[in-house]
Amino acid sequence: MRLKSTFGRVAVIACAVLFTLSSTAVANASRGRECATPSIDRLQQWIASGEGATEPATGSILVPKGRHGYTAKIRFLADDWAVMVVWLGNRFEAEADLSESAGFWMTYRATNDLHVQLRPASFWSGGDKWVTKVPSTGGRLVKRFFSFRTGDWTYLPALGKPSYPLADALDDARGLVFVGNTKNDLEFQGLKIDGYRPPCVH
Numbered sequence: 001m002r003l004k005s006t007f008g009r010v011a012v013i014a015c016a017v018l019f020t021l022s023s024t025a026v027a028n029a030s031r032g033r034e035c036a037t038p039s040i041d042r043l044q045q046w047i048a049s050g051e052g053a054t055e056p057a058t059g060s061i062l063v064p065k066g067r068h069g070y071t072a073k074i075r076f077l078a079d080d081w082a083v084m085v086v087w088l089g090n091r092f093e094a095e096a097d098l099s100e101s102a103g104f105w106m107t108y109r110a111t112n113d114l115h116v117q118l119r120p121a122s123f124w125s126g127g128d129k130w131v132t133k134v135p136s137t138g139g140r141l142v143k144r145f146f147s148f149r150t151g152d153w154t155y156l157p158a159l160g161k162p163s164y165p166l167a168d169a170l171d172d173a174r175g176l177v178f179v180g181n182t183k184n185d186l187e188f189q190g191l192k193i194d195g196y197r198p199p200c201v202h
Helices: 002-031 166-171
Strands: 046-049 058-060 062-065 069-076 082-087 103-110 114-120 131-134 142-147 173-180 184-193
Touching: 082 184, 103 131, 114 166, 131 142, 166 173, 173 184
Parallel strands: none
Antiparallel strands: 046 058, 046 082, 062 069, 069 184, 082 173, 103 142, 103 184, 114 131, 114 173
16 A cells, blocks of 8 residues: 555556646746737837838838738838837837846848837937948848947937937837938848847737
C-alpha cells in the first residue's frame, strides 16, 4: 500500500508541475500576441496624416500580410515634406514613458533617407522636434536599432530647433512621426520599443 500511495503522490505532483508549466507557457505566449484588430507589434495606429503628397493620402496604412499579419505601406510622392504617424499608445490622448528605454528595433524598407521625430504630448504640434535619421535601405527589408541616446538625436534646421531637451520628449512620448522631403517608397514590418508594450485599445 505504501508503494501505491507513494506512486500516487508522485503522479499528482507530476501532473501539477506539468499544468503549471503549460499555464506559464500559455501566459507567456499571450503577452506577445498582437491586438484583435490590425497591428504591428501591438501598434494599431499607423497613419497617413494628410500632410504632404502621400499614397494613401489619409487614414490607416496597414495592409494584410500573409494569412494573419499586417504590414504598413506608404509612398511619399513629391520632393516636398510629407508625414506619417505612429501613435505609441494607440490613441491620440495616450502617452508612453520611455525614459528608461534604450531605443527601438525597426524592420523596414525605404528607397530614400528620411527622419523620425519623437513627439511628446506636451510639445506635439509643429516641426521643431528631436529627430534621428532613418537611412535608405535601397528598397531592401532590413532590421535596425535606433538608440534613444541624446547624441544620436538632432533637429532639422528647416523645421526648427526644439525648445526642450530630448529627455522631456521621452517622458511623455505620444508618437513617432516619420518625415521626409524626397520621394520615397516605405514599408514597415516591425517596431519594437525596448521596455514598452503598447496597450491594445480595441
